Amino acid sequence: MTPTEYEYLRKFLRDHSGLDLSADKQYLIESRLLPLARKAGLSGIGELVQKLQGGSGALVTNVVEAMTTNETFFFRDKVPFDHFRDTIMPEVIKARAGRRSVRIWCAAGSTGQEPYSLAMCLKEMGAALTGWRVEIIATDLSQEVLEKAKSGVYSQFEVQRGLPIQMLVKYFKQTGETWQINPELRAMIQYRQLNLLHDFTQLGTFDVIFCRNVLIYFDQDTKINIFNRLARQIEPDGFLVLGAAETVVGLTDTFRPIPDRRGLYKPNDQRAVAAPRPAHASAPPRMAVMAGR
Amino acid sequence: MKTCLVVDDSSVVRKIARRILEGLEFEVTEAEDGSKALEICQWKLPDAVLLDWNMPVMDGFEFMGHMRRLPGGDQPKVVFCTTENNVAHIAQALSGGANEYIMKPFNKDIIADKFAQVGLIPVGQAFV
Ligand SMILES: C[S@@+](CC[C@H](N)C(=O)[O-])C[C@H]1O[C@@H](n2cnc3c(N)ncnc32)[C@H](O)[C@@H]1O
Numbered sequence: 327m328t329p330t331e332y333e334y335l336r337k338f339l340r341d342h343s344g345l346d347l348s349a350d351k352q353y354l355i356e357s358r359l360l361p362l363a364r365k366a367g368l369s370g371i372g373e374l375v376q377k378l379q380g381g382s383g384a385l386v387t388n389v390v391e392a393m394t395t396n397e398t399f400f401f402r403d404k405v406p407f408d409h410f411r412d413t414i415m416p417e418v419i420k421a422r423a424g425r426r427s428v429r430i431w432c433a434a435g436s437t438g439q440e441p442y443s444l445a446m447c448l449k450e451m452g453a454a455l456t457g458w459r460v461e462i463i464a465t466d467l468s469q470e471v472l473e474k475a476k477s478g479v480y481s482q483f484e485v486q487r488g489l490p491i492q493m494l495v496k497y498f499k500q501t502g503e504t505w506q507i508n509p510e511l512r513a514m515i516q517y518r519q520l521n522l523l524h525d526f527t528q529l530g531t532f533d534v535i536f537c538r539n540v541l542i543y544f545d546q547d548t549k550i551n552i553f554n555r556l557a558r559q560i561e562p563d564g565f566l567v568l569g570a571a572e573t574v575v576g577l578t579d580t581f582r583p584i585p586d587r588r589g590l591y592k593p594n595d596q597r598a599v600a601a602p603r604p605a606h607a608s609a610p611p612r613m614a615v616m617a618g619r
Numbered sequence: 620m621k622t623c624l625v626v627d628d629s630s631v632v633r634k635i636a637r638r639i640l641e642g643l644e645f646e647v648t649e650a651e652d653g654s655k656a657l658e659i660c661q662w663k664l665p666d667a668v669l670l671d672w673n674m675p676v677m678d679g680f681e682f683m684g685h686m687r688r689l690p691g692g693d694q695p696k697v698v699f700c701t702t703e704n705n706v707a708h709i710a711q712a713l714s715g716g717a718n719e720y721i722m723k724p725f726n727k728d729i730i731a732d733k734f735a736q737v738g739l740i741p742v743g744q745a746f747v
Contacts, residue, residue: 404735404742482704482722486729490736491709491720500706 327352327371334375335359342390343467344523346545358392391468395543398436399487401443406538406567406589411447413587414565418533419454421563427459431532431559433522434540435464438475438515439488442507444536445514446493448616455616463529465520472517478507522552526559533561538569538589546577553578557593566591621739622646626656626679627671627700632723636669636700639727643740653677653685660686664695667739669730670717672701672708680715687716696737700725 335355339345347354356371363374366385377385401407418428432441441464448460466472485494485505498505520526522540535556541549557580560566566581568574568589574581581591623645625636630651637647648665650656654677656668668686670679679699686692696718701708704722712720718737721729735742 399732483729486721486725487732488736491733492713495706495709495713500704503704 327356331371331375334379335371338378339390339393340545342386342523343394343521344544344548345393346543346548355393359389362388362392387469391470394468396436396468396471398439398539399484400439400489400493402440402488402538403570403589404488406536407443407447409587409590410444410534410567411451413584413590414534414567415448415451415454417563417565422533426457427461428534429461429530429532430463430534431529431536432462432464433520433535433537433556435466435472435475435517436468437471437484438464438478438507439480439484440464440536440538441475441515442478442511443488445511446497448514449497449511458616460514460616462515463518463532464515465518465526465529467519467521469519472519475515476512476517478512479504480506523548526555529559531559531561531564533564534567535560535564536567538567538572540569541572542569550577554580557581560593562593562595564593566593620644620646621667622648622665623667623669624648624650624656624659624665624695625669626650626653626674626682627669628652628674629671632671632700636730639730640669642727643731643734653679653682656682657685660689660692660695664689664691666695667734668695668697669700669721670697672699672703672712680712683712683715683717696734696739698733698737 332352332355336347339347359371359374363370366374368374368377374385374389378389422428430444432444435441441462444462448455464475466475482503482505485498494505497508497511499508537556541552544552553574556566568591570589573583574591575583579594581593584590584592621644623640625633625640625647627633627636628651633649637649640647645667648659650659652674657677670683672679679701683697686695697716698719698721699712699717700721700723702723709720719733721733731740734740
């Protein structure tokens with residue numbers, strides 16, 4: 327790969343997905359894009375770059391998706407989900423007792439483990455949420471991971487990462503070597519393709535936003551820009567949850583960390599006017615009404 | 620240092636498990652079947668048992684039953700590690716007193732995850 331080609335791809339990826347590659351990630355590009363180029367019948371990275379410059383739509387998507395890191399697992403890092411159960415939801419339940427509805431956004435849901443972990447947490451809360459409308463929206467840049475997330479089918483290896491065995495038995499059905507999460511939990515989640523670099527005001531406002539292990543790939547300005555826009559989609563008393571290696575500190579004052587609750591943030595008041603709740607006009611969102619048990 | 624008893628009739632599996640567990644800072648002892656494991660437990664109970672199901676002489680499920688009835692036998696965390704990968708076996712293990720369940724093949728990530736799950740190691744402990 328020539329330096330010019332590398333620079334082209336760096337900029338291309340920054341523009342399309344926010345991915346911020348340092349000057350020495352040639353090996354990463356080659357390991358991910360060479361197989362893709364070969365599959366498309368191209369001789370190598372050089373020809374791939376030419377095709378991209380020529381503006382080949384399908385190829386653009388494939389290149390962008392091939393360069394994303396989709397690694398995830400159930401109850402990743404555990405602590406955020408303990409906070410969700412012990413801090414976030416009790417507060418939300420109190421604050422929303424009047425309207426009995428909660429909206430949660432997984433802003434980089436990948437193959438579904440994170441939104442399903444939240445769904446399982448909510449199910450485990452049982453009676454406390456009976457009669458509540460619960461909306462979980464999971465978005466991701468990559469259509470491919472969304473398809474997998476929707477299917478809710480996981481390999482034996484995947485269901486052994488982070489998922490307590492009791493939860494596997496309770497919420498999954500085994501078919502041969504794979505495990506599928508129950509329809510009831512699948513129905514709690516609505517999946518949408520969304521690039522965080524683009525406008526997301528149409529999603530409306532949320533009580534809880536999980537945005538974990540995606541901002542780490544972006545440069546500082548992009549992070550700040552996304553934090554500021556997230557602040558407009560969150561209720562004044564809502565919660566933002568970031569990944570273990572992510573923080574708002576030193577980047578923006580639209581959010582502040584919650585003391586003793588690692589990874590949890592609250593919006594600050596001086597944020598811009600909140601976007602309205604979504605008009606449920608186009609497609610009726612799948613809103614699971616929690617059944618009693 | 621926490622102790623883990625690895626019970627499996629395959630010496631290869633025991634060796635792989637030992638390497639992983641030592642990486643997680645466990646002191647490891649090995650047994651090749653349930654009855655040998657029980658002898659060790661009667662002498663001294665470990666903090667954790669990584670337990671195969673199908674073994675000659677005494678299988679893992681039977682061993683667990685005996686071990687759980689020893690004085691203090693409710694303390695060790697029992698993590699099954701077996702090729703039996705169906706819900707019936709998992710449910711049986713859990714109701715028989717198992718704390719976690721690994722379906723073979725396994726690797727270090729799965730062992731670390733499952734051991735963290737039952738509180739044997741801190742969540743997200745990195746390998747040294
Ligand atoms: C490492 S995964 C994190 C998954 C999950 N949140 C977790 O913490 O386990 C990162 C995900 O972010 C997605 N992603 C990358 N760039 C994105 C962008 N610009 N907009 C939306 N999603 C993006 C990737 O497709 C990938 O699925």
